């Protein structure tokens with residue numbers, strides 16, 4: 119009798135269980151096209167509710183338990199057993215329902231059962247629409263897979279391609295954004311996906327919304343056709359189905375909330391307020407002040423609005439603690455804010471664009487406020503999905519302009535129920551005068567206000583749904599004043615679109631365009647030497663630089679406008695604003711409108727705000743919002759809450775830059791070096807790629823042989839003889855050679871020779887924040 123090492127024995131027993139409990143493998147079982155609601159095959163693993171009941175390895179179980187994942191959510195218990203058996207999955211479930219584990223567990227298990235090592239090349243790819251989400255998936259992967267010997271990395275745009283190129287060649291699992299992944303597939307020597315076992319497309323609807331359709335189709339061209347593909351989405355609209363048709367083979371459709379009464383979680387309380395544009399800033403500030411102890415996310419339409427609200431609100435005292443997150447920030451900054459907001463338990467408002475709308479898992483968010491109407495119902499659903507995640511409660515507030523009220527009908531038609539609420543007039547704080555004085559004192563913030571104004575108007579003009587978004591209905595002058603501006607800013611492009619272009623505007627536009635072009639060229643030069651960046655990133659960076667350079671130059675100008683603003687500021691101070699008022703309590707701010715959601719308050723109601731006797735008890739409606747113990751993100755191995763590695767590094771980097779001490783810096787960088795241990799010398803990469811090729815050829819042969827064997831077995835319909843070793847699991851790939859030695863990653867730590875080395879190292883460490891940890 120042959121002695122099987124424990125791992126081999128475990129793998130064989132898992133394979134047997136999968137075969138017996140989860141149905142047969144892809145191709146043999148579901149030849150017909152799966153349809154929503156189709157009953158999946160039954161078996162013990164398919165009916166269990168606990169992770170422990172699944173045919174998965176002890177290592178994965180320990181990783182799950184260390185992260186406090188014991189009971190499966192619906193999408194997990196629906197999708198994991200089918201995915202374990204090698205089937206393609208088209209998964210649809212509400213936001214916050216646990217889709218991440220629904221694909222990570224099968225991916226980890228698939229690699230484990232194949233005894234995959236970095237010598238086998240790229241085994242699995244997870245595509246995510248945004249950097250934040252990619253980073254977060256990577257974090258969950260490293261937590262749940264902590265006991266496995268899998269090398270995993272996270273590649274997203276905005277970092278040096280060359281540095282990533284060394285590392286990606288040795289990764290077994292990559293979490294990536296679509297553009298960056300394709301760039302590597304096209305340009306990185308030694309990086310190919312020809313041996314890939316599994317492809318995951320997460321947040322497919324968002325990937326398509328971002329215009330990555332073409333990119334995804336190109337990515338698919340690089341992948342072998344016999345891979346397993348898992349596609350997950352919160353909504354399965356027609357373009358997701360189209361992508362599904364291109365990417366999936368006879369998929370099982372797992373749609374757990376397809377027939378649910380509501381498309382949003384039952385634990386989410388949703389309200390809307392009709393707020394005229396000129397009252398929006400006041401209402402938002404009053405709302406945040408009265409909810410200052412809550413953890414809130416505020417969505418607005420554009421980066422420039424985020425910048426303005428963040429800079430202006432943090433000057434207004436007493437006001438809420440604020441943070442900002444938008445696409446114009448550098449990757450490192452975005453990651454840091456992402457971490458900091460995640461770690462804050464309460465009393466903070468994060469202003470952001472839709473960058474944070476999908477997939478991102480911030481723990482214990484109390485309120486999601488949509489200060490600007492989202493472009494579609496799907497966007498609305500994704501935004502509110504940042505609260506009430508998993509089993510926790512949450513609340514959301516949507517501000518609608520009177521002209522945007524038809525959006526409520528669209529929500530109701532899409533099975534999203536919202537209730538009309540008014541802000542209590544007496545609790546509304548007017549901050550217009552205070553803003554005017556802030557703007558008078560800071561030309562930077564004044565410029566931000568002007569840009570926020572222009573970008574908002576532009577965003578409304580660009581919205582597709584003209585039934586909801588009507589740029590002509592916007593009271594522009596009053597809106598400008600509400601931002602603290604004395605005059606309505608000039609808007610070359612906007613007036614041009616409306617036939618109101620002036621010579622002056624045209625000149626200014628040409629000047630700005632050439633400045634933008636100059637900056638783009640400058641950035642392009644900086645990034646030469648074989649480090650092409652996606653065009654979009656270049657342009658964003660150029661625009662950001664332009665914005666900053668314009669802010670700088672604005673500091674020098676103190677003209678008529680500014681003098682006028684200062685006069686207004688002086689007057690406003692004299693007028694004794696209610697700056698020292700106590701913040702009203704949360705429940706005192708909101709009033710239920712005594713109509714059903716469909717009617718909502720009229721414009722005049724919203725402005726006059728009639729006293730309503732029935733005060734909504736929002737505070738009592740929701741149960742505890744703090745989802746303590748439910749988030750893997752900051753849970754240490756023994757269940758203690760710890761700061762993430764990234765956050766610690768980022769904090770230290772910040773501290774170091776504030777107090778530059780070379781000694782400290784050296785030891786810090788050395789530690790970073792050890793923690794992020796690099797193993798990407800070019801010699802090693804070369805030999806690795808040679809080895810990989812050899813492994814891949816071997817695997818191809820084995821796969822062909824195994825396919826023939828399995829087909830024979832299937833044809834004969836025979837069960838395995840108990841004496842013989844059991845045949846490999848139903849899987850799209852072949853079993854590894856039994857004698858294959860286990861390879862461990864070695865982590866050479868090179869010496870730090872000089873300060874130059876340190877700086878180089880620091881650069882590397884920064885570039886690796888958010889990924890590439892082996």
Ligand SMILES: Nc1ncnc2c1ncn2[C@@H]1O[C@H](COP(=O)(O)OP(=O)(O)OP(=O)(O)O)[C@@H](O)[C@H]1O
Nearest residue numbers: 189190191213214215216217218477479508749750
């Ligand atoms: N089985 C589980 N037990 C406990 N908590 C879980 C479980 N599965 C997921 N969670 C938690 O639920 C939250 C939401 O999970 P996840 O981010 O995977 O949802 P999602 O469906 O991908 O959401 P979105 O569509 O917004 O991306 C996370 O905080 C996660 O840690």
